[in-house]
Amino acid sequence: MNCSCSTSDHVQRSRRLGDESGAPYATLSADELQRVAEILRANDALDEAHRIAYIGLDEPDRAEVAAGRSVPRRARVQLLDVDSGRARALSVDLASGTLAKDVDIDPDLDGQVPLLQEEHGIIRELIGADERWATALAARGIDDPRTVALAGLSAGRFPIEGEQGRRLARVLGHHQPTPQTMPWAHPIDGLVAYVDLASRTVVDVIDTGVMPIPQETGDYHVPGTFGPERTTQKPIVIRQPEGPSFSFDGDVISWEKWSLRVGYDMREGLILHGIGFEDDGRVRPIVHRASIAEMLVPYGDPGPVRFWQNYFDTGEYLLGRLVNSLELGCDCVGDITYLDVPIADARGNVKVLPNAICIHEEDAGVLWKHTEQFTGSSDVRRQRRLVISFFVTVGNYDYGFYWYLYLDGKIEFEAKATGLVFTAAYDERTSRFASELAPGLAAPYHQHLFCARLDMAVDDGPAVIDEVDVGALPVDDDNLHGSAIGFTKTRLRSEQEGRRRANATVDRTWRVSSATAKNRLGRPTSYVLTPEGKPVLLAQPDSVIASRARFATSDLWVTAYDPDERYPAGDVVNQSAPEQGLPAFVADDASLDGADLVLWHTFGLTHFPRTEDWPIMPVDTCGFTLKPHDFFDRNPTLDVPASPTACACAHEDTGAARTEHHLHHLSVRPSSHHG
Template identity: 55%
Template sequence: MTILDPVAAPSATAPSDAHPLSSLTADEFLRVRDIVSAAPDFTPTTRFAYVGLDEPHKREVLAWQDGDGPLPERRVRALLLDMATGRSTDGIVSLTSGEIVSTFELDGSHGQLPVLIEEFEAIGEIVAADPRWVDALALRGCTPDNVVCVPLSAGYYGHPEEEGRRILRVLAFRQDHPGDHPWAHPVDGLSAYVDAANREVTRIVDAGIMEIPAESGNFDDPVVQGEPLTTLKPIVITQPEGPSFTVDGEWVSWANWRFQVGFDTREGLVLRQLSFTDAGEERPIIYRASINEMLVPYGDPSPVRFWQNYFDTGEYLFGRFTNTLALGCDCVGEIRYFDAVLADELGNPFTIENGICMHEEDYGTLWKHSDMFTGSNEVRRSRRLVISFFTTVGNYDYGFFWYLYLDGTIECEAKLTGILFTSAYPGLDADGNDYPFASEVAPGLGGPYHQHLFSARLDMMVDGLSNAVDEVDVARVPMGAGNEHGNAFTKQVTRLTSEQGAGRVADASVSRAWFISNTERRNRMGRPTSYALYPTESPVLLADEASSIAKRAEFATKHLFVTQYDPAERYAAGDFVHQNPGGDGITAFTAGDRPIDGEDIVVWHTFGPTHFPRPEDWPVMPVDYAKFTLKPHGFFGRNPALNIPAPGAAAHCAPGGHAGQDHAEHPGHAGHDHAEHGGHGLDDHGH
C-alpha cells in the first residue's frame, strides 16, 4: 500500500517498511508468483484465487517491536485453483527463504476456494450452449442475446451431482438495450445450476413462467431522475492549515491516536494496533480490526431462490472490488488516499488507486456546560478521524467507515446502497393477501426480504494481552426493604468464562453491553480498565436453526462470540466458505470451550439490518446504516478530552452565525462520504 502526498516527514519512532505487518508490495507479489509458478505441479491453467499476508503470531510481532525478539519470517498465503481440473491448494510461501513452506490440497469436503472472476465471466457462454436453457428463455420471449446471466454462489444443499464440483447457480435478467439496467427485468421462475470447472449445466429449474417487469430502472437517465433540484446551496468546509493527522507509510497519528492502515483482498480495510496516548503513555486497545465476513441471506423460499445467501467476503473476496476515488473530488476537508496493491488471478500485482480515504470531520459538541453558580460557560467542539473504503459486490455497494473520536470512542459503520436484487412480484393471492416474502417496489417488480449480517473481528488488547468480557444488563430492583419507594435499579454483571458460554444476543430491554476489561490493570478508582461494546439491537440470522445456512453461518446466529486468540482463526465462517456444508469457523473455534477469562481474546461481533425493501429503495437505494460502538469505560481516570482547546477564532463561535453547525442537530455528515461521490472516476464525482 502506498499513500499519496504524505503530510509529514517520517517519525523517528515509527516502524519502518520492514515491519512484519506491512502490506505486501508489488515486488513481493511478483516474487510469490515466480516462486509458486516454478513448482512442478503448477500448470498453464492454474489461477491465484487469493494471495495475502500470512500474519505472524501476535506475540512474535510484539516481542520484535519491544526489542525482545527477532523480525518474524515474512510469509504469504496463496490459494491456487487449476481451472482445467478443479485441483485446489492452500499454500504458504516464505519470502524470507524464497521457498514454498507448505501445500495442502483441498478435497472439497470443507468447502471450495473462493469464486474466481474468470469463472463468473464464463457462465454466460456455458448456459447459452445448453438447449434446455435456450428453450426455457424462448418460452419467456427471451434469447441468450437479450439477457444477462448473474452467477451466484451455490450454498450447500446435499445434491449428489454437486459433491466435489465447483457449482454456481444462475439467474437471468432481460436487458432491453446496452444502457439498460437489467435488475429492473428479472426473468423469474428459472434458474440453472452450473459446474464451472467442467463447463456444464447440471440442472435446470423451471418453476413456471412469470411476467417480466417492463418498467425501466435506469436511475442514471435524466428522464427517470426528473427535474433537478435547484435550491441546494454549496457547503464548503476547509482546513486552511492542513489536516491534523500525520502519516509515515501506513502508520497514522492523529490527536492521541496511533494505528496502522492495511488492506487485504478478502477483508478489505484492516486497522492494526490502535492505541491512545494517555498522559504520555501509549496504551493499546485493539491489535487488529476488520470486517472478516458479510452474509446476505434472502428470505424467499421459492424454488428458484431458496438458496440465495451470499458470503461476500469468503465466497467473493469483496476487497478486490474496492472502488477507486479520484483525486480532485469536490469533497469537504483535507482528504488523503491510500492505494491498495493486490494480486490478480495470474498472480500479477495490480493497484486500486485511492482505495482508502482518510479525513477529519467536525462532529458538533464534544462537551459543554453553562454553570449557574460560577458563571462558567465552556464548550468544546468534537471531531473524528474517518478511515473508509467502498466496494461494489454485484448489485450492492457497501461502504465501511471506521471513526476515531477525541474522547477515545471507536465506531464502525457500514453504509449500504446500490440496487436491490429483484424478483418478479406475483401479486395478490386468491384471498387478496400480499406475497409474504417480498415487497412490490415498482409495478410487478419484487424486492425479496433479506438481511445484511456483518462480522467484525476485533482482536482486543485493552491495556495488554490479559483481557476478559463481562455482559452488563440493567436490572430492576423489586420494591421492598432497602427500596421502599420502588425507584431503584442497578446493573447485573455476568463474567463470560469460556467460549461455549460466550455466544450472546443483544437485548435492548436491558440495555445490554459487553465490557472488555484488562484483568491485571486498574484505573485510579482501583477498578479494571475497560472498553464497552455497545451493539445496535437488530435481529440475528432469521433462517431456521436447522437450515443449511444456519449450519454454515453459526457466527450470524448470535451478536457476540468470544474466542481465545489463535492466528489461524481469521474468518467467522471458516477459511473455505464456498459450498462449505457447515461446522467450520466459529463452530469449530469454540468447540474446545477454551477459557477466555484473563486470556488473549478475540471478540466477534455480528451486526446489520434486516431489509424489507421499500418503493423508495428503487431504482437506486438511498444509503442505509448499521454500526456498533466501542467506548472507554474506566479506561481513563477522567474525561480524556478536557484538554481540547476552546474554539479560538470568533468566526468559528459567533452568536447567530452560520459557521460551526452542530453535527448532532444536522445529521447530514459534513465530511467526505463515498456514498455521495461514487467511486469509479471523475464523472462519478460530479466533474
C-alpha cells in the first residue's frame, strides 16, 4: 500500500474474530473451517476436481435460539466440480461430521456458483492463446497480448443462442505496456471475448471495429505524475490517552450503553448480531441481525460490447473475501482495534485476513446544547460514535462499509465508493451513454446499489410496521389559518403491501413498532428507518437486469422472518434465473402483523462520472438511518458528562472570562471589508 501516514500518534490493537465458536451466531473459527474441509473430504465431496465456491455459518433459526434450545453448529457450503461444471449446495454438521444437506444447483433453474479466483487465471491462459484475440489486438497496434490486462467478468444471463446452462465469463481488455502503467486509462474498445469456464474454451471473440486507444496517462500512483504534492498541511493529532471506551468479551463488543456481536462472512462481509441498548439496567434488543446482503452495479451502455455489464458484487464475486488489510494512520486513525478474519480458500485451506475490520470511536460534533436566558445556564455535550468498518476492492472500484452507533440510540450505515471508474473509448455513439473524462476516454453511466437486510427485534417481541408521511392539514374549524401540519400512518399488513417506494416530498419513513412494549406515555416503542430517497434501479422494468435484480426496483421490502431467506437476489446469483430472492419470498403474501419483521432496504448512488472522478475518484457516500422513536422515556443522553476540557461553557455568568480567553488566542488581522 502506498501510504506514508505517520503512526506515531496512533495505537493499534488486534484480535481474531471467530475464537468464540460456541455461540450460535459466532463466526466460523479457523479450527471450524478446517473441520468443515475435513468432513467434506471424508464424505468424498472435496477432492482434486472440486472447489469451495462459498463457505459460511449456517445460522440457526432465531426462534430456536430464543427458546433456549440446543442448535447444531453447521456450515453452508457451495461446491463446484471444475471438470464437469456441476455445482452443489451443502450443509455440514460439525459435531456429527455428516452432510445435513446435499443438493444439486441447477444452472437453468438457479444459476451458477460465484466466480472462483483461480478462474481468472484460466481466462488469462485461454485468451492469451486465442488467435482471434491476437489478431484483433494486432489490428489495434498491440503485438504482445501479455501487455493487455484482462478483466474476466460475470456474464449475466441473456437470451443468447448456445449460452443456456453454460458457466461463462465475458472479458474486456485494457492496454498495460509496462507493469507500472495504470491500465484503466487505456481501454481496448470494440472488443470482447466470451469464455466457457467449464469446457475451458473461448466461445466467441466479438470485434465491432477498431477504436483509438486513449493515450493520456492515468498513473496517479506514481509520485509527480500530476505535479508536486502540496506542503501546506499541518498535523491533525487524535489521542485517547486512557484507551478506547469499548471492551470485548469474545466477539461481543460493549460501548457506552450498546452491545452487539461482530461477525464476518466471505459473501456479505461484516455482520452485526444482537444489537441492543442498556436502559434502566437491562439491555433492550433493537436489531437481531444487520448486514449489507447484496450490492449491484448496473451499467447503462447498451452497445454490443458492454450491454451485459451488470455486477452483483456480493453474490457473484463474494466481496467479503476481497477485503483490504487496513493500515493504521491511513485507513483508520486514532486508537484502533483491528479484527483479523479467518476464511477458507477454494481447496479448504484456512487463511487469516489481517486487519480486516476496524473498530474505533470518534467525536461526532455537538450532541445537545442550550443557553437559557431565564436561568443563566449554558450547557453543551459532545456526541461521539462507535465506528465498525471494512473496505473491499472489487476490480476497479473500492468500497467502504461503515456502521455507526451513537450515544442517543441512533444507528447509521454509510457506504463509501472510491477507486477507478470502468473505462471505455469515447466516440459519438458512447457520448449518449457515457462521460468523457480525458481525451478519448469515457466512463459509462452506472449505479451503485446496496441492499441492507435488517432483521428487526424492537424490544424483542412481535412487531408491526407503518409507513409515515408528513404534510399540511386541510383548513377546517380547528385549522382556520391553514398553518397546521401533521402525519399519516399507513399500516403495512402483508408482504405484498410491504414493497414500497421512498418519497422525499412527504419525508416518507418506515416505523417498526413493538406490538406489546410501550413507553411511559403508553405509546409503542419503535425504531424508524429513514431512507435517503435516491433513485433505485433505473433500468426498464422488463429488462434482463431488472428481472434478476427485482429487489433493487423498490426502496423497501418487508418480510416475515424466515431463516432460509438470506439474500435479496437469491442464494445463487451468478447467471441467476429471473425473479429469485425477494419476489419468491413474498409470493405467499405472509402477514406482517405481529411477526418478526425483516426490512430489506435498497439505497445507493447514480453515477454520471465527472472529470473530477479521474484518474481516481474521491469518496462518494450513501446510506440510511435507524433512529429511536418513543423507544426511550426521555432523552437517553442526560447522563453524558460535560467534556473534561478547559471549557467555561458549563458555568454560569462567564461571558467576560470567555471573551478574555478568546481574545488571548485569536490573532486579529485588519480587514478591508465590513463584517
